[in-house]
Amino acid sequence: MTPELALDGIRILDLGMFWAGPYAGGILADLGAEVIKVESCRRPDPLRIQARGLYPHGDPGERSWNRSGMINDRNRNKYGITLDLSVPHGKEVFRRLVKVSDVVVENFSRRVVRNLELEYPILSQVNPAIILLSLSSQGIDGPEKDNVSFGPTLEQIGGLAALTGYPDEMSSFASYAYPDALAGMLGAGSVIAALRHRRLTGKGTHIDLSQRELTSCIIGETLMDYAMNQRVHEPLGNRDASMAPCGCYPCRADDEWVTIAVGSDREWASLCRVMGRADLINDNRFANVLSRWENQDELDTIISDWTRDQDHYQVMTSLQEVGVAAGAVLTVAELMDDPQMKERDFFPVQTHPEAGAFPCKGKPMWFSRTPLRNDMPAPCLGEHNSFVYGTLLGMTDQEIHDLEEEGVIGTMPTATDLQFT
Amino acid sequence: MSEGALAGITVIDLTHHIAGPYCTKLMAGMGAEVIKIERPGSGDPARSMRPFPGDVPDSEKSGAFLYLNTGKKGITLDLKTASGVSILGKLVKDADVLVENFHPRVMPGLRIDYQALSQINPTLVMTSISNFGQTGPYRDYRAEEMTIMAMGGFMYLGGSPEREPLRLGFAASQYMGGLAGFTATMAALHHAEQTGAGQHVDVSLMECLAASHFQAIEQYVHTGVVQNRNRTMFVFPCQDGVVQLGMQPHHWPKLTQMLGMPELTDDPRFSNTMARREHADELESLILPWMLQHTMVEVYNTGQALGLPIGYAATSKDLYESAQYRARGYFVDIDHPRAGTLSYPGAPLRMGELPWQHGRAPLLGEHNEEILCGKLGYSREDLIRLRDRGVI
Numbered sequence: 001m002t003p004e005l006a007l008d009g010i011r012i013l014d015l016g017m018f019w020a021g022p023y024a025g026g027i028l029a030d031l032g033a034e035v036i037k038v039e040s041c042r043r044p045d046p047l048r049i050q051a052r053g054l055y056p057h058g059d060p061g062e063r064s065w066n067r068s069g070m071i072n073d074r075n076r077n078k079y080g081i082t083l084d085l086s087v088p089h090g091k092e093v094f095r096r097l098v099k100v101s102d103v104v105v106e107n108f109s110r111r112v113v114r115n116l117e118l119e120y121p122i123l124s125q126v127n128p129a130i131i132l133l134s135l136s137s138q139g140i141d142g143p144e145k146d147n148v149s150f151g152p153t154l155e156q157i158g159g160l161a162a163l164t165g166y167p168d169e170m171s172s173f174a175s176y177a178y179p180d181a182l183a184g185m186l187g188a189g190s191v192i193a194a195l196r197h198r199r200l201t202g203k204g205t206h207i208d209l210s211q212r213e214l215t216s217c218i219i220g221e222t223l224m225d226y227a228m229n230q231r232v233h234e235p236l237g238n239r240d241a242s243m244a245p246c247g248c249y250p251c252r253a254d255d256e257w258v259t260i261a262v263g264s265d266r267e268w269a270s271l272c273r274v275m276g277r278a279d280l281i282n283d284n285r286f287a288n289v290l291s292r293w294e295n296q297d298e299l300d301t302i303i304s305d306w307t308r309d310q311d312h313y314q315v316m317t318s319l320q321e322v323g324v325a326a327g328a329v330l331t332v333a334e335l336m337d338d339p340q341m342k343e344r345d346f347f348p349v350q351t352h353p354e355a356g357a358f359p360c361k362g363k364p365m366w367f368s369r370t371p372l373r374n375d376m377p378a379p380c381l382g383e384h385n386s387f388v389y390g391t392l393l394g395m396t397d398q399e400i401h402d403l404e405e406e407g408v409i410g411t412m413p414t415a416t417d418l419q420f421t
Numbered sequence: 422m423s424e425g426a427l428a429g430i431t432v433i434d435l436t437h438h439i440a441g442p443y444c445t446k447l448m449a450g451m452g453a454e455v456i457k458i459e460r461p462g463s464g465d466p467a468r469s470m471r472p473f474p475g476d477v478p479d480s481e482k483s484g485a486f487l488y489l490n491t492g493k494k495g496i497t498l499d500l501k502t503a504s505g506v507s508i509l510g511k512l513v514k515d516a517d518v519l520v521e522n523f524h525p526r527v528m529p530g531l532r533i534d535y536q537a538l539s540q541i542n543p544t545l546v547m548t549s550i551s552n553f554g555q556t557g558p559y560r561d562y563r564a565e566e567m568t569i570m571a572m573g574g575f576m577y578l579g580g581s582p583e584r585e586p587l588r589l590g591f592a593a594s595q596y597m598g599g600l601a602g603f604t605a606t607m608a609a610l611h612h613a614e615q616t617g618a619g620q621h622v623d624v625s626l627m628e629c630l631a632a633s634h635f636q637a638i639e640q641y642v643h644t645g646v647v648q649n650r651n652r653t654m655f656v657f658p659c660q661d662g663v664v665q666l667g668m669q670p671h672h673w674p675k676l677t678q679m680l681g682m683p684e685l686t687d688d689p690r691f692s693n694t695m696a697r698r699e700h701a702d703e704l705e706s707l708i709l710p711w712m713l714q715h716t717m718v719e720v721y722n723t724g725q726a727l728g729l730p731i732g733y734a735a736t737s738k739d740l741y742e743s744a745q746y747r748a749r750g751y752f753v754d755i756d757h758p759r760a761g762t763l764s765y766p767g768a769p770l771r772m773g774e775l776p777w778q779h780g781r782a783p784l785l786g787e788h789n790e791e792i793l794c795g796k797l798g799y800s801r802e803d804l805i806r807l808r809d810r811g812v813i
Contacts, residue, residue, distance in 0.1 A: 004612070004616075006608040006609060006611060006612040007608060007611060019635070031608045052636065052640075054636065054639050054640055054643045054644060055644075056643050057643070057644070058643070058644045069636075069639035069640070069642065069643040070636055070639050073638065073639045073642075138745055139745075139749055139771075142744075142745045142749045143744050143748055144744070144745040145745075147725045148667075148728065148729070148730040149730055149732060150667035150730055151635065152653070152667060152732065153665055153666075153667050153730055153731060153732025154732065155732070156663075156664075156665050156732030156733055156734045156735065157721075157732045157733060157735050158735070159735050159736070159739075159740050160591060161663070161665070161732075161734040161735075162662070162663075162734040162735060162739075163589075163590030163591050164587065164588075164589050164590035164591070165587070165590070166580065166581070166584070166587060169581075170656070170658055170663060173579075173653070173734075174578050174579045174580070174587075174650065174653070175635065176575070176578070176589075176633070176634075176635055177635040178593065178633065180635075181597070181632075181633035181635075182596075182600060185597065185600040185601055185604055186447075186603070186604065186769060186770065187770075188604050189600070189603045189604030189605075189607045189608075190426075190770055192604070192607035192608055192610075192611050193427060193451055193607055193772070194426055194772060194773075196611065196614070197425075197426040197772075197775065199614075200428075200429075204773075205426075205772055205774075205775065206772075206773050207770055207771070207772050207773070208770060208771040209769070209770040209771075210749070210770070212745070213746070213749070213751050213767075213768075213769060213770075214769040214770065216740055216746075216751070216766055217596075217766055218591065218592070218593075218596035218597075219591045219737075219766075220485075220488040220489070220765075220766045221439075221470065221471075221472070221484060221485035221592075222591065222737060223488075223737050223740065223741075223765075224472055224484030224485065224487065224488050224765070224766075225484060226737035227484065227741075227763045227764050227765065228472050228473070228474045228475075228763060229472060229474065229475065229476065230738075231472070231737075232736045232737050232738050233590075233736075233737065235590050236590065237587065238585065238587065238588050240565075240567075241471070246565075246567070248571070248576070248585045248586055248587075248588070250585070257571075257576075257577075257585060258571070259567050259571040259576065259588075261567055261568060263565070320559075320562045323563055324563065325562075325563040325564050325565050325568045326568070327564065327567070327568035327569070327570075327571035327572045328571060328572060329571040329572075329576050329577050330572055330574050330577060331574065331577050331647050331649075332574050332577075332637040332638060332640075332641045332647055332648055334574075335572075335573070335574040335631060335638075336641065336642075338572075339557075339558050339559075340553055340554075340557045340558055340559040340572075340627065341627075341628075343557040343558060344556065344557050344625070344628065346631060347638075358642050358643065359642055361631065361632050361634065361638050362632060363632055364597075364598075364601045364625060364628035364629040364632045365601055365604070365605035365608075365622060365623070365624055366554070366555075366622070366623040366624075367605070367608070367620055367621075367622055367623075368535070368620045368621040368622075368623075369609075369612070369618060369619075370608070370609070370612050370620065
């Protein structure tokens with residue numbers, strides 16, 4: 001018996017590019033919705049072209065645009081079509097798709113939305129029940145709505161970067177593009193909530209999600225300190241406002257580390273015993289919360305001397321056994337090989353017709369009755385044009401052929417040097 | 422009944438701290454009735470979390486608690502008593518969703534795990550958010566936010582290659598856990614409302630981070646290269662903070678224009694991305710003087726007007742003063758009987774014409790009478806007895 005899918009029967013047009021939009025579409029696809037990734041040959045998802053060398057074994061192959069690692073990881077379980085929305089015929093076909101779909105997802109700049117005529121009033125006139133999810137940097141209105149941004153700059157203007165840094169250096173923030181991941185995750189859930197609203201009222205809705213605002217939401221408790229006390233937080237490095245020891249300690253191998261955080265006297269005593277330093281438990285310098293806090297430089301040295309002789313997993317397991325929050329700092333290689341990740345089967349394998357078989361990122365949610373699906377590889381460019389235009393829209397072979405001749409649809413990119421913005 | 426996409430939905434909220442409460446805060450924002458259950462006496466441990474007005478601790482004035490629990494009703498129940506569990510059972514019977522973020526042993530230990538609760542209400546969606554998930558060798562591990570960042574692979578990528586890895590300065594996994602809990606619950610609820618069948622949802626904070634890597638996983642899978650910490654390019658101090666440029670090749674002439682240094686446009690030292698990386702130190706020394714003469718927001722506005730993707734490291738103060746946030750009405754004033762009126766970060770999105778519900782956080786046990794008497798039919802005398810015996 002095929003397992004039930006949570007979002008069975010929902011059709012979604014995913015115009016997302018890069019990560020935020022495709023991530024939302026990808027979550028909805030894994031949950032069982034019928035998600036159609038819509039690109040154009042003139043401007044496919046830029047990650048097909050600017051793949052940063054992330055091809056299987058680094059080899060772009062004959063049709064590199066179908067072998068991009070980031071594209072294939074992010075777009076599992078989706079159908080793929082091409083459609084040039086910048087020309088009148090393309091816009092007309094798109095409206096026919098909107099008529100038979102439930103949701104449209106986009107994360108374009110507002111300028112592109114205007115050019116492609118994807119604003120909500122236009123789409124809802126075509127289909128009053130349509131749900132439009134707009135994931136933008138700063139929202140659909142306001143003086144900065146047309147500002148351009150990337151993951152790193154969004155992390156800055158949303159407030160994450162100013163909170164992160166070594167205490168003795170200029171704030172430094174690795175580029176995680178975290179706002180994209182946040183927006184994709186919440187975007188997917190908000191679409192499902194909007195579907196409920198539609199079930200009850202018959203009405204569609206426009207979801208306007210500003211990545212910057214969502215980013216500020218996840219530092220809410222820090223912002224409240226400004227609201228209450230006009231306080232601006234400075235980065236603490238790996239230290240904590242009150243817990244000590246709390247830090248990242250070197251282990252035996254080169255560039256191998258473990259984090260340890262001790263919150264209570266009980267945990268302190270446990271740590272001392274595992275280190276073979278029961279003599280420190282009641283040492284005046286470290287016996288209570290305040291003294292540990294004041295003497296943490298010394299404490300960090302003592303702990304480093306101990307961790308330096310071991311590997312990070314060893315430290316983690318020996319301390320976790322006695323209830324101390326220790327965590328090995330895992331590289332991505334170690335993460336994929338980690339016992340917990342393997343037990344949970346977190347990296348589903350995709351078998352892609354042009355890129356082969358490889359593990360992909362899972363989605364962080366498990367369901368007892370409606371498991372996530374993993375039955376379709378990411379689509380090649382325009383792979384499902386016949387299915388969507390022929391079967392879903394009922395076009396004749398001649399009509400589809402004419403669209404190809406006009407260059408409105410196709411399976412090869414025509415742009416070669418894409419700009420991100 | 423309130424408006425909102427989740428109007429008519431009842432959520433039983435057993436959460437505490439950040440991850441669980443953020444999940445249910447979103448549901449309250451969309452119009453669900455969220456009944457937060459706290460232990461009598463001390464309540465949610467987040468009530469002890471900073472900040473406090475004037476740094477004076479007060480369990481009804483924690484900024485973290487007030488922010489994370491907007492729009493919820495609050496009752497107290499001691500779930501270690503048979504009476505407490507019985508009352509919970511009555512609430513679950515007519516509820517749609519239950520969310521909890523205890524260590525995985527807790528709910529089975531109290532005999533209120535999914536197996537038990539689904540007997541009472543087969544359509545119930547129960548969402549469990551935990552550090553490592555409900556199963557696996559790390560299931561019972563202890564974790565702070567930093568622990569999850571280390572084990573989720575985020576920390577190895579943060580900071581400088583020449584020293585120890587650096588953690589992110591905010592609760593990244595806990596908030597993502599709240600979002601994942603929200604989205605997963607929506608999916609399960611969607612299914613339950615159409616089929617009558619509930620289920621158990623399991624969210625792991627470690628997996629939340631593992632799923633949120635930008636390219637490290639794909640890079641390792643396809644090329645075997647293990648992403649490591651590297652020096653961030655194009656980050657500059659200015660008069661009052663730090664700015665960052667997201668440079669693509671076609672931005673270079675716009676940058677030289679902004680700096681008033683057109684002669685650099687065709688300078689061979691900086692003619693392409695590789696060359697700019699090679700001569701990074703020289704480039705920085707040329708750009709720095711201009712940057713130091715301007716504030717972050719000046720650089721941001723000037724650069725953006727030219728089409729440069731610039732960001733600035735906004736502090737809390739900068740965010741409260743942001744022109745964009747003011748125009749969008751992002752911050753909202755919420756009044757509270759003990760904490761007074763404060764300006765809170767507002768909704769994470771707008772849903773068409775549906776207003777986001779910005780009600781205040783509940784006082785401890787504030788809605789005991791409304792829920793226990795009004796909803797469940799207990800008498801006032803019952804409440805007194807329950808209180809005497811420490812059940813509520």
